Amino acid sequence: MDSVLNQIGIENYIFLSVALFCIGVFGVLYRRNAIIVFMSIEIMLNAVNLLFVAFSTYHQDAQGQVFVFFSMAVAAAEVAVGLAILVSIFRNLGSIDVANLKNLKG
Amino acid sequence: MDINLALVLLLAPFLGFLTNIFLGKSLGKNVSGAIGTIAVAISFAMSLFFFLQINQTGQPISIHLFDWIAISNFNIEFGFLLDQLSLLWLLFVTGIGSLIHLYSISYMHDDENMHKFFAYLNLFVFFMITLVMGSNLLIMFIGWEGVGLCSYLLIGFWYKNQNYNDAAKKAFIMNRIGDLGFLVGIFIIGALFNTLDFATLKATILAGNNLNAYWIGAAALALFIGASGKSAQIPLYTWLPDAMAGPTPVSALIHAATMVTAGIFMITRLNFLFDLAPAIQNIIAVIGAITALVAATIGLVQNDIKKVLAYSTVSQLGLMFLALGLGAYEIAVFHVITHAFFKACLFLGSGSVIHALHHEQDMRKMGGLRKAMPITFITMLISSLAISGIFPLSGFWSKDEILMTAYHQSPVLWVIGSIASILTAFYMFRLMYLTFFKEFRGSEEQKHHLHESPALITFPLIVLAILAAIGGLISLPGHSWLNHYLEPLFSKAHEAHHLGTTEYMLMAIATVGALIGIGIAYAKYIKQAQVPEEDEKITGFSKVLYNKYYVDEVYDAIIVKPINLLSRFFRDYVETALAAIVFGFGKAANELSYQGKKIQNGSIGFYLFAFVIGFCAIVSYLILAQKKF
Amino acid sequence: MSTILIIFSILAAVTLASAFMTIFTKNPIHSAIYLVICFFSIAGHYLLFNAQFLALVHIIVYSGAIMILMLFTLMLMNLNKEDEVHKPRITRLGAVISFCLIISILIAIFVQTKPIVGPYDTTGEDYQSIKVLGKVLLDQDNGFMVAFEFASVLLLVAMIGAVLLSKKEKSSK
Numbered sequence: 001m002d003s004v005l006n007q008i009g010i011e012n013y014i015f016l017s018v019a020l021f022c023i024g025v026f027g028v029l030y031r032r033n034a035i036i037v038f039m040s041i042e043i044m045l046n047a048v049n050l051l052f053v054a055f056s057t058y059h060q061d062a063q064g065q066v067f068v069f070f071s072m073a074v075a076a077a078e079v080a081v082g083l084a085i086l087v088s089i090f091r092n093l094g095s096i097d098v099a100n101l102k103n104l105k106g
Numbered sequence: 107m108d109i110n111l112a113l114v115l116l117l118a119p120f121l122g123f124l125t126n127i128f129l130g131k132s133l134g135k136n137v138s139g140a141i142g143t144i145a146v147a148i149s150f151a152m153s154l155f156f157f158l159q160i161n162q163t164g165q166p167i168s169i170h171l172f173d174w175i176a177i178s179n180f181n182i183e184f185g186f187l188l189d190q191l192s193l194l195w196l197l198f199v200t201g202i203g204s205l206i207h208l209y210s211i212s213y214m215h216d217d218e219n220m221h222k223f224f225a226y227l228n229l230f231v232f233f234m235i236t237l238v239m240g241s242n243l244l245i246m247f248i249g250w251e252g253v254g255l256c257s258y259l260l261i262g263f264w265y266k267n268q269n270y271n272d273a274a275k276k277a278f279i280m281n282r283i284g285d286l287g288f289l290v291g292i293f294i295i296g297a298l299f300n301t302l303d304f305a306t307l308k309a310t311i312l313a314g315n316n317l318n319a320y321w322i323g324a325a326a327l328a329l330f331i332g333a334s335g336k337s338a339q340i341p342l343y344t345w346l347p348d349a350m351a352g353p354t355p356v357s358a359l360i361h362a363a364t365m366v367t368a369g370i371f372m373i374t375r376l377n378f379l380f381d382l383a384p385a386i387q388n389i390i391a392v393i394g395a396i397t398a399l400v401a402a403t404i405g406l407v408q409n410d411i412k413k414v415l416a417y418s419t420v421s422q423l424g425l426m427f428l429a430l431g432l433g434a435y436e437i438a439v440f441h442v443i444t445h446a447f448f449k450a451c452l453f454l455g456s457g458s459v460i461h462a463l464h465h466e467q468d469m470r471k472m473g474g475l476r477k478a479m480p481i482t483f484i485t486m487l488i489s490s491l492a493i494s495g496i497f498p499l500s501g502f503w504s505k506d507e508i509l510m511t512a513y514h515q516s517p518v519l520w521v522i523g524s525i526a527s528i529l530t531a532f533y534m535f536r537l538m539y540l541t542f543f544k545e546f547r548g549s550e551e552q553k554h555h556l557h558e559s560p561a562l563i564t565f566p567l568i569v570l571a572i573l574a575a576i577g578g579l580i581s582l583p584g585h586s587w588l589n590h591y592l593e594p595l596f597s598k599a600h601e602a603h604h605l606g607t608t609e610y611m612l613m614a615i616a617t618v619g620a621l622i623g624i625g626i627a628y629a630k631y632i633k634q635a636q637v638p639e640e641d642e643k644i645t646g647f648s649k650v651l652y653n654k655y656y657v658d659e660v661y662d663a664i665i666v667k668p669i670n671l672l673s674r675f676f677r678d679y680v681e682t683a684l685a686a687i688v689f690g691f692g693k694a695a696n697e698l699s700y701q702g703k704k705i706q707n708g709s710i711g712f713y714l715f716a717f718v719i720g721f722c723a724i725v726s727y728l729i730l731a732q733k734k735f
Numbered sequence: 736m737s738t739i740l741i742i743f744s745i746l747a748a749v750t751l752a753s754a755f756m757t758i759f760t761k762n763p764i765h766s767a768i769y770l771v772i773c774f775f776s777i778a779g780h781y782l783l784f785n786a787q788f789l790a791l792v793h794i795i796v797y798s799g800a801i802m803i804l805m806l807f808t809l810m811l812m813n814l815n816k817e818d819e820v821h822k823p824r825i826t827r828l829g830a831v832i833s834f835c836l837i838i839s840i841l842i843a844i845f846v847q848t849k850p851i852v853g854p855y856d857t858t859g860e861d862y863q864s865i866k867v868l869g870k871v872l873l874d875q876d877n878g879f880m881v882a883f884e885f886a887s888v889l890l891l892v893a894m895i896g897a898v899l900l901s902k903k904e905k906s907s908k
Contacts (some may be wrong), residue, residue: 007737007739007740008739008740008743009852010852011845011852012743012747014845015842015845016747016750016751018838018841018842018845019751019838020750020751020754021841022834022837022838022841023751023754023755023758023834024754025718025833025834025837026758026830026831026833026834027754027757027758028714029711029714029715029718029826029829029830029833029834030758030822030827030830030831031758031822032711032820032821032822033763035763035805035808035809036757036758036763036766038805039757039766039767039770039805040757040758042770042797042801043754043757043770043773046773046774046777046797049777049793050777050780050781053780053781053784053786053789054784056784056786056863057784057785057786057863060860060862061862062862062863062867062868062871063871065786065788065789065863065868066868066871066872066879068789069789069792069872070879070882070886072792072793072796072797073886073889073890074886074889075796075797075801076796076800076801076890076893077889077890077892077893078893079801079804079805080804080893080894080896080897081893081896081897081900083804083805083808083897084896084897084898084899084900084901085900086808087808087811087812087900087901088900088901090811090812091903096812097820098709098710098711099709099711099822101708101709101710102707102708102709103708104706104708105706105707105708711822711826712826715826715829715830715833718833718836718837719833719836721837722833722836722837722840725840725844726840726843729844729847729848730840730843730844730847
């Protein structure tokens with residue numbers, strides 16, 4: 001059967017992925033709540049995963065999907081550790097406002 | 107053997123300097139004085155030895171220590187040349203030097219810095235020996251600068267008085283102005299002949315092929331400027347009277363007998379060069395004569411005993427330069443030697459008087475010291491007669507030779523020289539009458555303490571007076587040992603004066619002139635018993651003379667003040683601007699870092715923002731800015 | 736307008752809209768929910784690509800594990816109704832500007848490179864079914880066996896790290 005790309009074309013997927021990525025960037029810069037920032041990071045990672053899968057179909061190669069597999073594993077690990085850090089910050093500072101994390105000010 | 111003895115000659119005073127400057131305080135006054143004197147005496151013994159040797163063999167001794175500067179074919183060695191001229195100079199420098207050292211042991215005994223005094227005196231003798239013994243112009247220049255330095259140190263010896271320091275500075279700076287001329291001369295000679303060595307220069311110049319007369323004249327003029335700085339000719343003479351601020355032995359040694367003769371030494375050394383520039387020789391003669399006259403007129407009305415002697419020195423140096431300008435180098439050397447004897451004796455005698463009156467130097471407060479200080483009186487009388495040119499003392503012979511040569515070459519210069527000599531006789535005897543005759547005009551207390559000076563002071567006086575009396579024997583007209591001795595040095599053999607009618611007439615005129623001068627002084631100060639007036643009461647032309655023709659004030663206005671203004675301008679504007687620029691760099695860096703510090707504000711959002719912007723920038727440069735892809 | 740195109744457009748719209756809403760809602764729980772919706776739509780995209788295994792793993796890992804984790808943390812911090820102070824105006828403006836900037840740059844890159852996208856040929860072979868995927872993943876010679884093992888070590892370390900970091904400190908006596 002025809003690849004879905006024949007019907008949709010890969011440019012659309014590139015645009016979609018770019019838009020999603022930029023929304024993620026926007027979210028990181030816009031919000032003050034640390035957890036929302038995390039979520040935005042997840043959005044970014046997902047955008048990249050989407051693109052990988054699109055190109056895996058484009059090249060008819062499974063290696064793209066293998067990379068997505070590993071990307072997901074890393075994302076999971078990162079969220080676990082990141083949230084643990086966040087909890088510990090919450091315990092010390094009482095809030096998870098990003099603007100309060102200023103001790104590295106030079 | 108010769109090298110070792112020459113090194114001993116050179117280094118003995120230097121060792122004396124080192125010992126006295128480092129250990130002098132702990133050695134005590136007498137020991138440091140003895141060390142200083144013995145050092146110079148050793149040099150005298152060595153120079154005597156070499157003198158006898160060269161008198162016998164007639165061969166100059168050339169000593170080469172090491173190659174100093176070697177640039178392609180321009181070589182300057184570090185070496186010494188002991189020929190007739192340098193040995194003659196060494197003899198009287200070290201000889202009179204040791205006598206003055208002996209004198210200073212007693213004269214400076216009350217001073218707590220006596221060891222420093224002897225150290226500086228030794229250093230001076232060391233540099234003077236370097237100057238005289240150098241085998242090329244550069245070593246002579248080392249000595250030249252060194253004696254200038256020691257002159258500064260010694261004039262300002264009593265440093266607590268600001269006026270003395272100013273006098274020392276004035277001497278040094280005026281010397282330096284002359285030294286600039288000397289350096290220019292050295293450069294020109296080096297460029298012309300590719301060597302600075304005296305022997306080589308003499309050979310090259312006497313060989314005489316394509317010599318650029320213009321540049322040789324320029325070199326001669328520049329060297330003469332250097333000599334006039336050192337030997338106090340117009341216009342660089344005003345430092346010498348001010349230099350009387352130093353202790354009297356300093357005045358005797360440096361400013362009468364040795365340092366001021368360095369200019370004459372240099373010109374005599376380079377006589378072959380000056381012989382090629384007759385125009386410059388004319389200039390030298392004219393300036394010498396004018397200096398002699400002007401200084402003599404100023405000396406007529408001075409009341410400080412040392413200032414009179416200082417102006418007398420300037421005047422006699424003018425006569426020596428007159429001789430040099432006329433090409434009569436041996437006669438100039440002769441006058442240098444006789445002048446050294448009687449002028450040193452006069453200065454030391456005045457020192458003895460000053461010492462007896464507890465540092466009173468104004469002649470208006472002296473008088474009648476004849477009875478109290480007989481030895482001083484007699485020695486100074488002999489020297490005054492010598493300087494006035496009375497037969498048969500040494501001054502008569504040397505001065506007469508100069509005047510005779512002047513008469514044969516330029517009668518105008520003869521007239522000027524003769525007038526200067528008559529004035530010399532006048533003011534010297536004015537000094538003698540005011541100091542030693544009539545009644546004592548000082549305070550009662552000084553009168554009680556009047557006595558003759560101790561032996562260490564009177565002994566050098568006696569020796570120098572004897573030398574001043576019989577010194578003329580070395581160069582009698584028609585049978586001159588000095589001319590014969592110095593003959594190998596000069597290319598143009600100077601015809602001895604045949605004693606004919608003209609010469610006897612000139613001698614008679616000179617003697618009569620001197621007697622007239624002495625007579626007028628006698629009439630004024632003994633018969634009429636005049637005493638010079640107080641400073642405020644001097645009027646008219648005397649006032650102009652008393653203020654030295656206001657030359658110092660003129661120099662101050664046209665040279666010193668503009669330079670001060672210039673330096674103040676630089677300090678106020680240029681230096682602040684430069685400081686602002688230099689500090690401005692620091693301030694800019696500081697400000698930059700202070701502003702730059704604000705980027706690190708610790709907020710993560712800002713860091714991420716910068717991250718994104720940076721990423722966009724890099725990517726847009728790498729990919730979008732490429733024309734091709 | 737084929738069916739696939741319509742499905743794609745709907746899915747894309749949902750993805751973008753839910754991602755957008757994730758950022759803009761005030762309540763963090765709401766934004767978590769929106770994110771879950773976003774993940775589901777992306778899984779839909781994967782299904783369009785015929786990558787079934789990946790779609791399921793995506794749902795399980797992301798919506799099933801990661802979002803649950805985040806929701807737990809949100810509830811731990813009692814951030815139900817959050818009235819959070821906005822960032823200063825200039826920072827928000829800066830965020831908007833950088834958003835526009837980065838999107839325009841990335842699209843400009845794509846447009847400028849003018850990639851030659853030819854006909855999308857299909858080999859017809861099966862290249863991504865779970866069987867083939869397993870072979871590619873776990874092949875020893877030219878597969879990703881080593882990376883696979885490392886990924887498992889990474890997960891182990893992350894687990895240990897998470898436990899350690901969130902331990903309560905013993906209060907000193």
